[in-house]
Amino acid sequence: MLRALLRKELLVELRTLESIPGMSLFAVTTFVVFHFALNQDTVSGQEAAGILWVTLLFAAMLGINRLFVADADQGGFDGFLLAPVERTALLIAKATALLAYLLVLELIAVPAFGLLLLGPPLGQALPGLLAPLALGDIGVAAIGTLVAALAVRTRARDLLGPLLALPLLVPIVIGCARASAPLLYATRPGGPPLRWLGTLALYDLVFGLIAYAVFDFLLED
Amino acid sequence: MRRPSLRVLSITTIAAFCVSLSLVFFYAPIEAEEGFLQKIFYLHVPLAIVTLCGFVIGGLCAIAHLRTRDQRWDLRSYVAIHMSLIFGVAVLITGSIWARGSWGHWWVWSEPTLVSFLIIMLLYATYQPLRFAIEDPERQARYASVFAITAGAFVPMNFLAVRLSASYLHPRVLGSSSNLPASMGFTFLVSLVAIALLFATLCSYELAAKRTRILLKARSRILGYQS
Numbered sequence: 097m098l099r100a101l102l103r104k105e106l107l108v109e110l111r112t113l114e115s116i117p118g119m120s121l122f123a124v125t126t127f128v129v130f131h132f133a134l135n136q137d138t139v140s141g142q143e144a145a146g147i148l149w150v151t152l153l154f155a156a157m158l159g160i161n162r163l164f165v166a167d168a169d170q171g172g173f174d175g176f177l178l179a180p181v182e183r184t185a186l187l188i189a190k191a192t193a194l195l196a197y198l199l200v201l202e203l204i205a206v207p208a209f210g211l212l213l214l215g216p217p218l219g220q221a222l223p224g225l226l227a228p229l230a231l232g233d234i235g236v237a238a239i240g241t242l243v244a245a246l247a248v249r250t251r252a253r254d255l256l257g258p259l260l261a262l263p264l265l266v267p268i269v270i271g272c273a274r275a276s277a278p279l280l281y282a283t284r285p286g287g288p289p290l291r292w293l294g295t296l297a298l299y300d301l302v303f304g305l306i307a308y309a310v311f312d313f314l315l316e317d
Numbered sequence: 318m319r320r321p322s323l324r325v326l327s328i329t330t331i332a333a334f335c336v337s338l339s340l341v342f343f344y345a346p347i348e349a350e351e352g353f354l355q356k357i358f359y360l361h362v363p364l365a366i367v368t369l370c371g372f373v374i375g376g377l378c379a380i381a382h383l384r385t386r387d388q389r390w391d392l393r394s395y396v397a398i399h400m401s402l403i404f405g406v407a408v409l410i411t412g413s414i415w416a417r418g419s420w421g422h423w424w425v426w427s428e429p430t431l432v433s434f435l436i437i438m439l440l441y442a443t444y445q446p447l448r449f450a451i452e453d454p455e456r457q458a459r460y461a462s463v464f465a466i467t468a469g470a471f472v473p474m475n476f477l478a479v480r481l482s483a484s485y486l487h488p489r490v491l492g493s494s495s496n497l498p499a500s501m502g503f504t505f506l507v508s509l510v511a512i513a514l515l516f517a518t519l520c521s522y523e524l525a526a527k528r529t530r531i532l533l534k535a536r537s538r539i540l541g542y543q544s
Contacts, residue, residue, distance in 0.1 A: 242467065246460060250450035256443065260464075263440035264471060267478035274482060295478055306470050310463045313383050317456060 097181050101189035106196065108166065115159045116200050123155040123205035127212045138215030145277040148209055149269050152198075153236070153262075155205065159197045160240035161257045163190060164248040177315060187241060187311040195237040202229055214280065221279040228275040231296040235268045235303060242307040245314045264303075271296040323521055330518045333511035337504070345504040354418040359505055361411040363512040365434065368408055369472055371401030371516060372441065376469020379462035391458040394465050396523045398444055400516060405438045433479035440468055 109115055130147050131137070139147060167173050176186055206225070210218030240261060247257040275292035341359045348355035375397035382390035412431050413423045426432060447464055451457040497505065 246447065246463060249456070250447060250460075251452075252446070252450050256447055256450060259443045260440075260447065263436050263443075264467070266436050267475055270478050270482045291481065295481055299474060299478065302470065302474055303467075306467055310383075310466055313459050313463050316459065317453075 098185050098189055101185055102192055105189055105193035109193070109197070115162050116197050119155040119158050119197065119201045120204040122158055123151050123201060124208045124212075126151045126154065127205075127209055131213060136213075139213050140215040141281045142273070142277040144209075144214055144280040145273045147213065148206070148276065149232070149273045151209075152202065152205060152232075153265060153269060155201055156194075156198055156236050156240060157258050157261060159194060159201075160236075160244045160261060161247075161254060163194060163241065163244040165253075168248045173315065183312045183315045184308060186315065187245075187307060190244075191237045191241040191307070194240055195233055198233045198236060202233070216280060216282040221276075224279040225276055227293055228272045228296065231293060231300060232268055232272040235296065235300040236265065238300060238304045238307050239264050239268075242303075242311065245311065267299050268296065271299065323518075323525060326514070326518045326521055330511070330514040333507070333514050337508045337511040340504040340507050345501050346498065348501075351419050354415070357411055357415045357418075359508040360512075361408065361415055362505070363509040364404055364411060365408045365430075366509060367512050367516045368401045368404040369437075370513075371397050371404065372437065372472050373469050375401065375465045379465035379469070382458065382462045383466075388458060391462060392524065392527055394462060395448070396520050396527065398441060398465060400520050400523065402438070402441055402444070404516065405434070405441070408434060409438065429480040429482070430476075433476045436475055436479065437468075437472055440471060444468070 127147070130139075130151070164173075167176070177183075206222075206229070207218065214221075243257060243261040243264065247253045247260060250256055271292045275289060275296065278289065337359070341356055345356070345359070347353060375394045378390050378394035378397060381387070382394060409431075412434070416425050416428065416431065417423045424431070444461070444464060448457055448461045451460055
């Protein structure tokens with residue numbers, strides 16, 4: 097069941113290409129905007145981590161906003177509710193699809209960041225970046241799916257989605273930016289502080305469980 | 318039934334405020350370092366504690382609503398969050414005044430409690446826009462409850478994350494209340510009770526007003542059908 101739902105999500109995305117290209121293009125454009133806004137050719141350290149995470153977060157927001165739109169407008173919810181399956185299956189399928197979008201986004205955005213803005217070579221930071229990227233993605237996917245489902249059937253959904261998501265994602269930005277900053281210094285880069293990875297993992301776990309617990313109630317009519 | 322309890326609550330609140338204010342100004346000693354300004358501690362900290370508890374209570378009422386499907390729990394959740402938002406604005410203002418007085422700036426980023434409080438306020442500021450962007454009343458209550466539960470769990474998590482991220486500059490009021498002088502600790506506790514009573518009283522008034530309005534609407538609907 098889960099596989100069928102996930103397959104449908106990815107198939108729809110592959111055929112319409114509504115989210116991933118837009119998200120990636122947005123991320124690359126934002127790097128260009130940062131270059132001019134900061135008037136700097138290269139960035140490093142905490143500044144670089146901040147730019148990377150703000151860009152990824154806003155690009156993710158584009159995907160979050162579109163996540164349930166087709167289901168709400170074209171009867172996907174009704175079709176799903178008619179099927180005799182657990183409702184949480186939809187949450188897991190959507191969150192996994194969003195996670196896949198984020199992975200593709202990062203496959204494009206992180207090398208682009210290394211090419212366009214990052215001062216120190218990306219190669220030395222990349223292995224250490226994988227852990228914060230993965231933990232951040234899981235958190236964004238869990239919270240993003242919940243928020244998208246909350247906002248999609250309201251009148252001002254394009255506005256409410258980001259408004260709801262941003263405060264909830266602040267702890268993820270704190271964790272990811274702090275965990276990746278030491279990797280992005282030109283001189284003597286360090287490893288990601290384990291304290292931050294632990295906080296991120298705890299946050300992901302708590303909000304994953306909350307999304308799992310309350311998602312059913314969003315799909316009752 | 319409801320009116321006497323409202324009156325009793327109001328009178329108790331006024332009495333508690335009189336006691337707490339006289340304790341604050343005439344009994345509690347002037348603090349050595351900050352002087353008279355430290356008195357705002359007896360207003361700011363209880364307000365903040367009551368606000369955060371109000372948000373969490375809103376979440377607990379929302380859980381009760383989703384479990385029982387009783388609209389009254391949704392009303393309680395709404396009122397608790399609404400009142401907490403108003404108290405929260407007061408917390409931010411008193412906090413800013415205190416920060417200006419003791420550190421010289423209206424806003425201090427290295428101050429985890431203030432920053433986490435702002436993030437929580439920003440999140441709860443979307444509660445009403447979300448709620449009133451949904452027309453169907455039943456779905457409105459359900460979605461608002463889902464939000465209240467998520468945000469209620471966010472309150473402690475956010476404090477943890479922000480506190481980890483910043484240095485410890487804020488006076489550790491909660492952890493260190495044991496090494497406050499006894500007179501200050503007592504005054505603080507009385508202020509906390511007074512503010513909590515104020516919160517409860519205002520919530521009861523709002524609940525009573527909302528219930529009356531719902532009743533009136535129902536009555537006028539019946540009358541409208543009859544005429």
